[in-house]
Amino acid sequence: MYRILIGECKQETSSFNPRPTFYEDFAVEFGDAVLAHHRRVRNEVGGALHLFDARPDVALVPAFSARAITSGGAVTASAFDRMLREFTDSVRAAPRPDGVYLSLHGAMVAESEDDTEGRILLEIRKILGEQVPIVVSLDLHGILTARMLELSDAIAVYHTYPHVDFVQTGERAARLLLKLLDRQARPVTARVRIPALVRGDELITETGLFGRSIRHAQRVENGPQGLSAAMFIGNPFTDVPDLASNAVVVTDDAPERASREALQMAAGFWEVRAELHANLTSLEESVRLAMETGGHVVLTDAADATSSGAPGDSNAILRALVEAGCTRTLLAPIVDAPAVRAAFAAGVGREISVRVGGSIDPRFQPLPLRATVRMLSDGRCPSESDGAIWNAGDTAVLESGPVTLVVTSRPVHLYDRSLFLAHGQDPARFGIVVVKSPHCQPQFFAARANLLVNVDAPGATSANLRSLGHRRCARPVFPLDEDVTFEPRVTLFQRNPW
């Protein structure tokens, strides 16, 4: 009988979001509640459970799960300390496992710890020792560190962007762990660090250039002696010393093969790096296009994408349209807790003087508006993507001339229409809609648009990477620096196998 311990701790950090992430921004579960949650949703742990459940010789030891409600700023030191303590306490309290599966993100940073995933692994190793196999699943936006590879036995990583293979990644991680427990594999990992940061539509794995790197990884993973392979692109907004892209190949005791393939994957990625960038339109030009084009126009504000870790309080596009005297109807989301409080204090149907935007990020100056309060809600939005309930906190719909704002107290995902629809606003009925997401998915917005513009607005998750002001990541790195050279070097990792 194999006892398999299951643990999870996930958040994606944008270092350029000034609002930190608190313990209360996580959904935290212990013991059997971890399984109950993951049997309901389609994610990595759920995928792993498919395989574990199919084995009569596996007993599950659910320990701990903490999942950030949305991406955001760095996790506070006290929140990370508390989660680490709760995680390790639950590992200590659990029966001693034969193997461990951890679902981590890779780009979670705490104020006190740049490499939270490595730290979690370190603390778990201290309790369980060196012999227990640990397999980790990660997001391809993860910031891979040597410590993560030294302390785990193998990793499995997403192969899709936008991410749709949560379940499959969990299944791959579980399959790997079972192979280790059955003593059918001796994983050796080759890693090649690539000094490049990328962003933009070419990363969409189904249609973009980055898909080639992913398909290469999949061929290696499914090829002779392949156990796992991945292209990490890092998260360009997570400004930590290890920030970079990485090619990783895990083989079954075939270090040369792992090295050769990782080098090839890295070379292929480096070759196309300059094309893996967003085509952005200046704010001024975007406003002109939105005002001149008839029909439905989508302005994508990837710089304030809450799902990428931005605070959601940018009014840059709103301000530019208002100041340009735009008379077309406009729908936009914005996070602004003080404005929501003012609307609640006034009540539905009342007119208020309010300042919107810039309540979190000092890049933005609050914009004064006279607005009518059209709707007040508790901000619970049934997600049209996955059916979960997203919680935007108290929310107000404000109308100011042609402008309709859905103003929330806290950030919520904005890559689909859930927030708008929950508040009675069909974006297709507006002349212009602001979408705060890195990509505009056809089924939600793009298919209805006469014109779609990727706006070069300022913000914590701007695809204009040079605008962000990185201070801590290793330099030189493309595209922040000129004439970056790449000298490929393989590092091999192998834990003392049984």
Ligand SMILES: [Zn+2]
């Ligand atoms: Zn990701």
